[in-house]
Amino acid sequence: MATNEYATTTTRGDALLEVENLQTAFFTDKEVIRAVDGISFDIERGETVGIVGESGSGKSVTARSIMGLVDSPGRVLDDSSIRFDGEELTGKSEEEYRKLRGGDIAMVFQDPLTSLNPVYTVGNQIKEALRLHQGLTGTEATEEAINLLEAVGIPDAGRRVKEYPHEFSGGMRQRAVIAMALACDPELLICDEPTTALDVTIQAQILELLQELQEERDLAIMFITHDMGVIAEIADRVNVMYAGEIVETAPVVELFENPRHPYTRGLLKSIPGNNPEADRLATIEGDVPTPNEPATYCRFAPRCPEAFDECEKVHPVPVAVDDDAGDHAAACLLYPEDVTQDQAVELHRAEAKESEEEL
Ligand code: SF4
Numbered sequence: 001m002a003t004n005e006y007a008t009t010t011t012r013g014d015a016l017l018e019v020e021n022l023q024t025a026f027f028t029d030k031e032v033i034r035a036v037d038g039i040s041f042d043i044e045r046g047e048t049v050g051i052v053g054e055s056g057s058g059k060s061v062t063a064r065s066i067m068g069l070v071d072s073p074g075r076v077l078d079d080s081s082i083r084f085d086g087e088e089l090t091g092k093s094e095e096e097y098r099k100l101r102g103g104d105i106a107m108v109f110q111d112p113l114t115s116l117n118p119v120y121t122v123g124n125q126i127k128e129a130l131r132l133h134q135g136l137t138g139t140e141a142t143e144e145a146i147n148l149l150e151a152v153g154i155p156d157a158g159r160r161v162k163e164y165p166h167e168f169s170g171g172m173r174q175r176a177v178i179a180m181a182l183a184c185d186p187e188l189l190i191c192d193e194p195t196t197a198l199d200v201t202i203q204a205q206i207l208e209l210l211q212e213l214q215e216e217r218d219l220a221i222m223f224i225t226h227d228m229g230v231i232a233e234i235a236d237r238v239n240v241m242y243a244g245e246i247v248e249t250a251p252v253v254e255l256f257e258n259p260r261h262p263y264t265r266g267l268l269k270s271i272p273g274n275n276p277e278a279d280r281l282a283t284i285e286g287d288v289p290t291p292n293e294p295a296t297y298c299r300f301a302p303r304c305p306e307a308f309d310e311c312e313k314v315h316p317v318p319v320a321v322d323d324d325a326g327d328h329a330a331a332c333l334l335y336p337e338d339v340t341q342d343q344a345v346e347l348h349r350a351e352a353k354e355s356e357e358e359l
Contacts, residue, residue: 015042023077037244050235056288057241068097106181110193112173123161129183148179171202243299250328
């Protein structure tokens, strides 16, 4: 356990989902890829937690780890913990996971066609979910399927319930997938880039729909995206991921008003319109590295405009950004900012050593 006053516990206790030290690795002949490398966060009921980062940062592997959908050669490593409503999920059998998926936890993917079967009507697919998870059949199930399509804003639901996925537009298909997820009456909805393939108007409608459904049903939502603009719209709290690690976590307004980690600052600068004086849109040079060795240094260092010598030698751990930061933490050697840089580096070195010894 951490011993200094700046060390953070990124879980708050009594949450619906508690992820602690999650590590998911892929074992290939050549290397071990640490796609998710020791992350901790939680989600409370009725809360939307955004996970944001570039592709390759580990966002989707995090979602798949929670859902028990990591395929070989990947696996969730020992010492990882994922608790849902107090129950440990790691180590559950495929059969147990199947019950959970589409039941208490449902997932909406980027491409609705991965969730919809083209040879069955949309109505039949929703009814199948209702039969499996709520025991509804016959007229009762049909009526509930129509109610759900109406709830997600599909007009003329009585007629559309008999149509096939190809008869729906992209936005309508995503609404239908959300209706299918709701048929399972989930407590947690994991949305993996659900609006990325949609145009901006439809995207705004889907985000609004998710917010309405959340309020009505007290849903917890984990929302994964690479788009900071979408995060600003939907999230209450944000975890910024980079190369398998959470590098900054804060309530959404705080993160946008006062970003601390150089990576988060770079992401925010690259939002169109956020840097009006610049001639060109700011970008972060380079790519996310493949995390294929233990983190004994800062993985962002090769791209960081503020890197200094120690960044190549010390692994930054999440610490409170200053002594009254509340729940704002960053994994960067520049923090806490109310101590000297040498003291900050020493603090990270000590914390990293302590975590290593615990393993
Ligand atoms: S630890 Fe160093 S390299 Fe990493 S983000 Fe902070 S300043 Fe940049």
